Amino acid sequence: MFDVLQAVAVFFLNPLFLLILLVAVALGYRRVKRERKDFNIRKLPGLTELRRLVADTWLHALILSVLLSGIGFVTDAGWIVLFSIVMLIVLVSFYYQWGSPIYATTLAFFGLVAWQQSGRTFSYRGWSLQDVDLLGQLAITIPVIAGLLLIAEGSLIRKSTVKYASPHLEKTSRGLRAAVFKVKTIWMLPIVLLVPGDMISAYVPYWPQFKLGAESFSFVPVPVLIGFSQIARKRFPDEVFPKLGKSVIWTGIAVTALGLGALYEPLIGWGALVIGVILRTVLTIIVAVQERSGGYAASPSAKGVVIAGVLPGSPAEKLGLKPGEVIRAVNGMHVANDKELYDAIQVNAAHCRLQVADRNGEVRLMQQVLYRHDHYQLGLLLVR
Incomplete structure (x- = not known):
């Protein structure tokens, strides 16, 4: 042995x-x-x-x-x-x-x-x-x-x-x-x-x-x-x-x-x-x-908040969000930076409704049920 x-x-x-x-x-x-x-x-x-x-x-x-x-x-x-x-x-x-x-x-x-x-x-x-x-x-x-x-x-x-x-x-x-x-x-x-x-x-x-x-x-x-x-x-x-x-x-x-x-x-x-x-x-x-050579795939946009990353297992992943997509509005409110995004999330404590433009610029609407611990843990890494 x-x-x-x-x-x-x-x-x-x-x-x-x-x-x-x-x-x-x-x-x-x-x-x-x-x-x-x-x-x-x-x-x-x-x-x-x-x-x-x-x-x-x-x-x-x-x-x-x-x-x-x-x-x-x-x-x-x-x-x-x-x-x-x-x-x-x-x-x-x-x-x-x-x-x-x-x-x-x-x-x-x-x-x-x-x-x-x-x-x-x-x-x-x-x-x-x-x-x-x-x-x-x-x-x-x-x-x-x-x-x-x-x-x-x-x-x-x-x-x-x-x-x-x-x-x-x-x-x-x-x-x-x-x-x-x-x-x-x-x-x-x-x-x-x-x-x-x-x-x-x-x-x-x-x-x-x-x-x-x-x-x-x-x-x-x-x-x-x-x-x-x-x-x-x-x-x-x-x-x-x-x-x-x-x-x-x-x-x-x-x-x-x-x-x-x-x-x-x-x-x-x-x-x-x-x-x-x-x-x-x-x-x-x-x-x-x-x-x-060329520009950046994920750079700041005047149309909304650009996603740089998504945390595994987070509400953002359940929503199907991907790097490079742009969040234009949250709960009916236009957002331009991360502070505005999380402020808008607080408008509705039960649901988070997003207007998102994908990498090709096509807009889609989605929503996700949020819980108390999710409010500031949507799971997004943002370009800012």
Whole structure:
């Protein structure tokens, strides 16, 4: 039992795993601090990023682990170490624009290439730098891993970023304050990889292992970091991030397909990694440039009060209000700012009747029953 617990501790006491937990808490704290500064209230609890670390990714991690280990894609212990080091550097840098796993997988692979080409010799616990065949199995495995991780990243961006986009206020060129929507988050995929050799079993005798012929293989759990940081300014999050996620998925499919092409020519796998880095970088730059040009999607309006965000579970969410919509009147009274809005709510203690213009300018009427504790907790973050 002690050996089993020791094996589990290899993953849960991994410095990268522990640091990911701490950084997730720090990201939530910084987000809440910024939201309270702009709106005097936070949109989501501070531990949201921590709770989402694996809650959003466990299915992706399970599928990838079964695919990679089940099919028999073998990685390398040295590559895993370099891969973890690169992820660690990205994690502590907080520059999550470059947190896509394609960068870490590629840097770790070509790091091994450069290290091997330097002519130096290195060996540790049965692992030898000279024995790493970068034109063999790894030329297939690493690009396939990179491609599948890109697919997972795109899926997470597409499904898990719109809901958690954090609004904050930014000064426009005219001195007004408009809303921008920022997503800065990390995910962790606990993926099980197949590694040849007995380097791990030398430390933990009961670590899961099997033999194929004369060679031993171990199942190694690796906490894979995916970082994402993007701002929606010209458009709304539901207009930007799903499209970006779809593009990342297609990039991952292309990298995976090219990686499998390394079965015929190993250098195709090398090229797949380079192409993946280029395409992912281009996607990041394109979105950044597009969102910096032009005006703001949620800027002050003379027609009413502009919504910057909606608190989950609030009366405003039950009303179906969305960021970018304009509240023109409340209980029959025209409103131009947040004070007038909440003053108008008090006119009727039982019902809140709103006249709202959607993003296309179409006006609709809606109402919601309010209770005593709702009067000043409609659940809106407003551009002001």
